[in-house]
Amino acid sequence: MLAHNVQPHKFLTRMAGIYLHIPFCKQKCHYCNFFSLASVKNKVPFLKALEREIVLQQEYLHNEEVQTIYFGGGTPSMLEADEIKHILQTLGRHYRLSPDVEITLEGNPDDLTFDKIKQFRALGINRLSIGIQSFHDDDLAYLNRVHNASHAKNVIKNAFDAGFEKLTIDLIYGIPTLTDKKWIANVDYFLETGINHLSAYALTVEPRTALAQLIGKGKLKAVDEQQSVRHFEILMQRMEAAGFVHYEISNFAKPGHYSKHNSLYWIGGNYLGLGPSAHSYNGISRQWNVSHLTKYISEAGQSESVFEKEELTLDQRYDEYVMTSLRTSWGCDLEHIQNAFGVRYSNYCIKQAQSFIREEQIEQREHRLFLTQKGKLFADGIAAELFI
Ligand code: SF4
Known part of the structure; x- marks a missing residue:
């Protein structure tokens, strides 16, 4: 259980x-x-x-x-x-x-x-x-x-x-x-x-x-x-x-x-990463600092060249949500996917999950998908199959 x-x-x-x-x-x-x-x-x-x-x-x-x-x-x-x-x-x-x-x-x-x-x-x-x-x-x-x-x-x-x-x-x-x-x-x-x-x-x-x-x-x-x-x-x-x-x-x-x-x-909260190589995410974009100490020392706080930034597409945000949520005991919430990304994404997610549900690697309870003990052994591979 x-x-x-x-x-x-x-x-x-x-x-x-x-x-x-x-x-x-x-x-x-x-x-x-x-x-x-x-x-x-x-x-x-x-x-x-x-x-x-x-x-x-x-x-x-x-x-x-x-x-x-x-x-x-x-x-x-x-x-x-x-x-x-x-x-x-x-x-x-x-x-x-x-x-x-x-x-x-x-x-x-x-x-x-x-x-x-x-x-x-x-x-x-x-x-x-x-x-x-x-x-x-x-x-x-x-x-x-x-x-x-x-x-x-x-x-x-x-x-x-x-x-x-x-x-x-x-x-x-x-x-x-x-x-x-x-x-x-x-x-x-x-x-x-x-x-x-x-x-x-x-x-x-x-x-x-x-x-x-x-x-x-x-x-x-x-x-x-x-x-x-x-x-x-x-x-x-x-x-x-x-x-x-x-x-x-x-x-x-x-x-x-x-x-x-x-x-x-x-759960996709906002975080600010400070220091060399640190990553940040604020729901729309993610950015990551240079992985180089002397560059960090000369540029941090003086120029934006200390980090690279990427605006996330809807597909990327969906993939990120699936990847992280499936690894947790709170599961991947199809209702949340529908509200945040649209019905096309929630339909796609449940369709992709079917073979794993049959193989008892994913369990569906109400509107959430969870990895079973067996599924936890292949978490990354399963998540990748649910990606857009
Ligand atoms: S070398 Fe790497 S793994 Fe070892 S203590 Fe430092 S950060 Fe951690």
């Missing part, structure tokens, strides 16, 4: 959010294809450029109340508390922040000492997202993470002790060193911590990453897709048994503990 929550809009009505990309890391993880640099040498000019961009883009959200702020990266926990404080103060001066704004900061276990976590909490950061990935040293070595398993376990205790109630961690499955038994141990360890939110991702080998090269040269074991599928099935079964809602393909939460920020992306 699927756990469906078909009323996301109850807590997500007219939401707007801000994403800040902090592009620094201590070292590059082998699998990483995010924009980040293993050096903080340009940190000060970057922070100045970010401040200029915050000011320049203040009209982008049309004075909508900001419900979520998200420090992502890269590794935002490499910034000092004073630097984060300055960014928050600048945002507060130029945007209308909700009194109960969710402020998430991503961090890695090796940076997050008890003192630093306490300082972040004191600044009003109320949600911590920790990149744990595995509780086993050999998996972390395969991934080239900086931290080890003991850092990973300690940081959770420190975060609770420092007063963080909203915590989430990332885990990666499908790592060649991660046997089924070890994956079960990772999921069970997570469940014992009492954390109410988990993001879990399949290890993917992106082109031009160190992982792709090392596997290509035979220096690291290749990723086995069947192993990833098994791990995903184990994950769904254990998380559901423990009372978590699988509210997006890669995200599980206890009821009431969904990430507001990520949900905003999935």
Whole structure:
């Protein structure tokens, strides 16, 4: 039985959010294809450029109340508390922040000492997202993470002790060193911590990453897709048994503990992305900043050449809605499609879904389409078949 929550809009009505990309890391993880640099040498000019961009883009959200702020990266926990404080103060001066704004900061276990976590909490950061990935040293070595398993376990205790109630961690499955038994141990360890939110991702080998090269040269074991599928099935079964809602393909939460920020992306809310490589969307157009730190530093806040912009066609907006909504427990709403895009689109969507309904990969309930457990294994391929 699927756990469906078909009323996301109850807590997500007219939401707007801000994403800040902090592009620094201590070292590059082998699998990483995010924009980040293993050096903080340009940190000060970057922070100045970010401040200029915050000011320049203040009209982008049309004075909508900001419900979520998200420090992502890269590794935002490499910034000092004073630097984060300055960014928050600048945002507060130029945007209308909700009194109960969710402020998430991503961090890695090796940076997050008890003192630093306490300082972040004191600044009003109320949600911590920790990149744990595995509780086993050999998996972390395969991934080239900086931290080890003991850092990973300690940081959770420190975060609770420092007063963080909203915590989430990332885990990666499908790592060649991660046997089924070890994956079960990772999921069970997570469940014992009492954390109410988990993001879990399949290890993917992106082109031009160190992982792709090392596997290509035979220096690291290749990723086995069947192993990833098994791990995903184990994950769904254990998380559901423990009372978590699988509210997006890669995200599980206890009821009431969904990430507001990520949900905003999935329900098509407006968001402003600041920092190099950050993306923005305001319902009509999307834009994305240059993925180059020195260009960002010289151009941010001074010229529009720091970003590229694309006006979305109706077809593109429909595709984007199908892609994101189908991945969620709220499903793809045919009534919404009819209202927002027209009856031609809702008819097309239901027609394309028929073969997946017959194969029990999509389930229709009233006017919504949901992926079944079986369908979740092929989410991207199914969504592509529903595209215009
Ligand atoms: S910590 Fe995250 S952003 Fe940094 S290199 Fe690793 S995966 Fe990439």
